[in-house]
Amino acid sequence: MFQKILIANRGEIAVRVIRTCREMGIKTVAIYSDPDRTSPHVLKSDEAYFVGPAPSAKSYLNIPIILEVLKKSKADAVHPGYGFLSENCDFAQAVKDAGATWIGPSTEAITTMGDKMAARKLVIKADAPVVPGTTEPLVKIKDAHKSANKIGYPLLIKAAGGGGGKGMRIIQSGKDLEDAMSRAASEAEKAFSDDRIYMEKYLVEPRHIEIQVFADNFGNAVSLGERECSVQRRYQKIIEETPSPFIDDNLRRELSKTAVNITKSCNYTGAGTVEFLVDKHKKFYFLEMNTRLQVEHPITEMVTGIDLVKEQICVASGEKLSFTKDDIQPVGHAIECRIYAEDGFNNFSPSTGILSDVYFPSGLGVRMDEGVRTGQEITPYYDPLLGKLITWGNDRQTALQRMIRALGEFHIAGIETSIPFCLMVFHHKTFQEGKYSTHTLDVIKDELLRDLTIHKKERILAARIGAVQLHQKRTPESISSENYQITNWSITGRKEELR
Amino acid sequence: MKFNTIIENQSLEMEFSDSLNQFSIKTKNDMEIDCVQLSQNSYSLILNGQSHYLTIKPHLQGYEVTVDHHTHLVYIQDEVDILLEQFGLQPDKFSHAGEIHAQIPGLVSQIFVKKGDKVKVNQKLFILEAMKMENEIDSPVSGTIDHIHCKAGDKVEKGNIIMEIKN
Numbered sequence: 001m002f003q004k005i006l007i008a009n010r011g012e013i014a015v016r017v018i019r020t021c022r023e024m025g026i027k028t029v030a031i032y033s034d035p036d037r038t039s040p041h042v043l044k045s046d047e048a049y050f051v052g053p054a055p056s057a058k059s060y061l062n063i064p065i066i067l068e069v070l071k072k073s074k075a076d077a078v079h080p081g082y083g084f085l086s087e088n089c090d091f092a093q094a095v096k097d098a099g100a101t102w103i104g105p106s107t108e109a110i111t112t113m114g115d116k117m118a119a120r121k122l123v124i125k126a127d128a129p130v131v132p133g134t135t136e137p138l139v140k141i142k143d144a145h146k147s148a149n150k151i152g153y154p155l156l157i158k159a160a161g162g163g164g165g166k167g168m169r170i171i172q173s174g175k176d177l178e179d180a181m182s183r184a185a186s187e188a189e190k191a192f193s194d195d196r197i198y199m200e201k202y203l204v205e206p207r208h209i210e211i212q213v214f215a216d217n218f219g220n221a222v223s224l225g226e227r228e229c230s231v232q233r234r235y236q237k238i239i240e241e242t243p244s245p246f247i248d249d250n251l252r253r254e255l256s257k258t259a260v261n262i263t264k265s266c267n268y269t270g271a272g273t274v275e276f277l278v279d280k281h282k283k284f285y286f287l288e289m290n291t292r293l294q295v296e297h298p299i300t301e302m303v304t305g306i307d308l309v310k311e312q313i314c315v316a317s318g319e320k321l322s323f324t325k326d327d328i329q330p331v332g333h334a335i336e337c338r339i340y341a342e343d344g345f346n347n348f349s350p351s352t353g354i355l356s357d358v359y360f361p362s363g364l365g366v367r368m369d370e371g372v373r374t375g376q377e378i379t380p381y382y383d384p385l386l387g388k389l390i391t392w393g394n395d396r397q398t399a400l401q402r403m404i405r406a407l408g409e410f411h412i413a414g415i416e417t418s419i420p421f422c423l424m425v426f427h428h429k430t431f432q433e434g435k436y437s438t439h440t441l442d443v444i445k446d447e448l449l450r451d452l453t454i455h456k457k458e459r460i461l462a463a464r465i466g467a468v469q470l471h472q473k474r475t476p477e478s479i480s481s482e483n484y485q486i487t488n489w490s491i492t493g494r495k496e497e498l499r
Numbered sequence: 500m501k502f503n504t505i506i507e508n509q510s511l512e513m514e515f516s517d518s519l520n521q522f523s524i525k526t527k528n529d530m531e532i533d534c535v536q537l538s539q540n541s542y543s544l545i546l547n548g549q550s551h552y553l554t555i556k557p558h559l560q561g562y563e564v565t566v567d568h569h570t571h572l573v574y575i576q577d578e579v580d581i582l583l584e585q586f587g588l589q590p591d592k593f594s595h596a597g598e599i600h601a602q603i604p605g606l607v608s609q610i611f612v613k614k615g616d617k618v619k620v621n622q623k624l625f626i627l628e629a630m631k632m633e634n635e636i637d638s639p640v641s642g643t644i645d646h647i648h649c650k651a652g653d654k655v656e657k658g659n660i661i662m663e664i665k666n
Contacts, residue, residue: 166632187633234632350603350630352657356540357554357565380604380629413540413554413565420568459551460571462544463564464504464511466553467573469534469542470562471502472515 001317002026002077002101006070007041008091009081010060012371012387013293014041017079020309029073031066033059035379040371047073054381060084063091070098077101077316079309083383086292087114087162103316105291109266113289117160117198123286126265128258131277131285133200141178147199148177154202157184161194163288165235170202205437206277207246208232208287211259212300213272214311216321221263223256224300224308225330229275230438231425233348238441239422240296241335242303245396245434251282262289271297271312280437295338295388298369302334302392333399334392337407337422341384344421345449351416352378361409365392365402378415386417396434400426424448503576505561512581559658597640597664601655605629610651616644618664625651625661642666 004027007014014030018041021028030045034053042048049069052059059065061084070078078095080086080103089107096102104110113119117137120130132151137160138144148155148171157180159167167188169180181197189195208229215221228244229237247255259274266289273294275287297308311322342348358374370387372378378386391406393399407423428444430436500515533545542553544566554565561574576584601607609626612618621637628634645665649655 183633346602349634350632352604352629356556359552382630384630410568411552411554411565412568413556413563413570416570417568423568455567458546458549459567459569460506460509461511462546462551462553462566463506463571463573464513465532465534465546466542466544466555466564466566467504467562467575468502468513468515469544470555470557471575471577472500474557 002075002313004029004046004073004075004077005103005313006031006066006073006075006078006100007045007081008060008066008078008085009083010036010039010041010371010382012369012385013081013083013295015044015371016369017081017309018044020307020313023307024310024313026313027075029069029075031060031069033381035377035381039376040373043373049073054379056084056381060382063088063094066091067094067098070095070100075100077103077313079103079312080292082290082292082295083164087290089114101316103270103312105268105270105272109268109272110291112266113272113291114162115160116158116163116288117196119288120286122266123262126262128262128286129284131200131203131287134198137196137198138181141181144177144181144199145174148174151199151201156200156202157181157197158200159184159188159192159194160196160198161188161192163290164191165232166191167197168235203277203279203285205280205439206230207244207279208237208275208438209244209247209255209278209284210273210275210294211255212294212297212308213259213263213268213274214308214315214321215263215268215270215272216315217269217318218320220321220324221260221268222321222323222325222328223260224304224306224328226252226255227273227294227296227299229296230436231431231441232438233344233441235438237296238338238340238418239336239425239431240299241333241396241399242299243330243333247278247282251278251284255284258284258286262286270315271308295385296336298367298388298390299334299336302367302390303330303332304328305331332392332394333396334390335399335403336388336390337403337426338388338418339386339410339412340418341378341386341415342418343416344418345452346416348418350380350384352380353415354378355412355414357411357413359409359411360387361389361406363406363409365399366390366406367392386412400432420452421448424451501578501581503581505574505576506571597642597645597666598660599624599636599639599662599664601627601657601659601661603627603629603634604657605634605655607649607651607653607655607661608633610647610649612644612647612662614644614647618642618644627655636661638664640664640666 006029007017018028028045030041030048031051032042051065052062085091089110092102092107134147154172157169167184169184171180184197185195210227212224227240227242229240231239271293273290276284277287278284341351354377360368367390372386391399391402404426502513504511535543540554544551556563564571606628608628618638619641624636626633642664646663648660
């Protein structure tokens with residue numbers, strides 16, 4: 001087993017990996033950029049090394065410097081987390097060349113699956129269904145129009161180099177094609193250093209359902225069940241749950257079987273996720289395979305009881321999978337809500353600033369995977385994910401009620417977050433009844449915005465009173481002789497007690 | 500002491516009486532308020548029996564108050580400010596229609612308009628790149644571009660004026 005693992009990442013996923021390493025008695029090495037000197041992943045790790053200034057390209061994506069840290073720290077393995085270099089085969093290869101172990105699949109698997117277009121070709125060969133689309137990159141606008149007309153509108157422009165909604169555009173008609181192509185290509189170039197884009201049919205009311213797979217070096221490949229990820233904004237997931245309220249056991253088995261086949265077809269090892277789109281007739285299509293740990297992996301952990309990071313580490317160190325197909329008997333229901341530094345009611349625009357006050361929820365069935373702390377500054381340099389709230393219950397209703405309870409307990413001051421928006425989504429009947437698709441958020445957005453005003457009056461009054469409270473305190477003549485902790489307004493309450 | 504509190508351009512006058520330790524709002528006199536400081540920036544407010552947790556910080560000329568998952572910017576005018584405004588001596592410092600500010604720090608990657616251009620509501624003005632996303636910023640008003648304070652490629656901080664639009 002490894003003695004020391006370098007975590008080439010930041011934020012909540014770095015903290016998540018550190019936690020498992022600690023439990024396994026493995027020392028951890030963190031890396032940090034300028035603004036992350038005091039971020040939780042640095043504070044919680046055993047060792048931490050500076051890798052560069054704020055922009056990712058100069059720090060968390062800076063392969064030569066990270067390799068230097070690997071050498072200096074004498075770590076014997078590298079966990080890449082998700083995002084950043086997690087699907088970069090040059091980095092994976094460089095880690096191996098440096099004599100350390102890459103905690104992830106082979107560079108061949110990363111290359112094939114990381115290239116969304118190569119993946120489509122491989123999956124077609126493996127006889128799994130794919131969404132109709134182009135198999136060659138879009139270059140000329142004339143050819144693009146031709147393909148578009150063949151596939152039919154609406155359609156999606158996607159980046160070949162990666163996912164996460166970056167470089168993705170939905171197009172309703174031919175007149176938007178050129179503008180969308182150039183915007184998508186420039187976003188893709190920035191996010192993945194790869195401006196290749198392709199085209200795919202945009203399915204109506206699809207569900208985004210993915211299968212967690214795990215494979216070892218001994219030919220074992222197992223499905224750990226599905227995750228329902230249809231609640232999305234800007235093509236990015238925000239709420240996930242397992243099991244999916246939409247699919248039955250037959251479809252579940254079918255998806256698992258297909259996912260395991262795809263996994264085997266590329267000689268995959270470690271944790272992977274096969275994503276599918278399922279249309280309203282329950283027909284499914286391969287979307288892509290993510291060759292790393294997913295953001296939403298905790299819901300699978302909650303229902304299977306398997307620590308996926310631990311399993312990744314064990315498989316990478318040459319052990320066999322600790323479970324077989326028959327061991328996977330999911331229990332109960334788990335829901336994840338991503339906590340983003342984004343204003344859900346203002347087009348999810350990113351919010352930055354200092355987290356002046358943070359209170360995390362806890363209690364029965366509540367798991368918080370956090371990457372921030374009170375006093376930390378949220379900068380525009382990185383992904384706006386602050387952390388993830390996961391709740392578990394015996395059944396969906398319990399997990400859902402628990403989620404609403406836990407989100408209510410949350411308090412984050414200093415920036416806008418996606419919490420109030422998500423709370424309203426959980427209250428909405430489409431989620432309560434489990435009848436949502438990837439388009440649902442767009443459909444119910446305005447309704448949620450209207451509902452936002454329900455408690456507004458009381459909230460605004462509280463804000464006014466609070467502000468006057470501080471204003472009073474700051475005006476010299478009004479500073480009372482009482483202890484600063486006791487305010488004038490508490491006297492009203494105290495008078496009540498004297499009655 | 501009288502205070503005028505302004506949130507989202509809505510004013511509410513509140514009166515705080517030192518001698519009675521009471522707090523009244525124009526139309527609503529019977530409010531029970533109990534506000535206790537918890538730590539430097541946090542307060543517990545029990546308002547008519549409803550319990551709220553507040554974080555309050557000075558921000559620009561006002562206060563940023565976070566309550567029930569929402570943050571409100573509150574401006575306060577005291578008696579002197581109110582008097583001055585009544586006499587028309589104080590410019591309205593809380594309204595800046597036509598000034599386009601950066602809502603988030605980021606990079607102005609493209610500008611679609613130039614000085615003197617006539618723009619309509621929702622016409623795209625520029626692209627503000629932040630957190631790896633390209634955010635298209637549209638005009639909130641119709642008018643003429645009076646001034647552009649930055650050029651494509653400039654980094655901007657939250658609150659920076661990017662352009663001014665005149666009616």
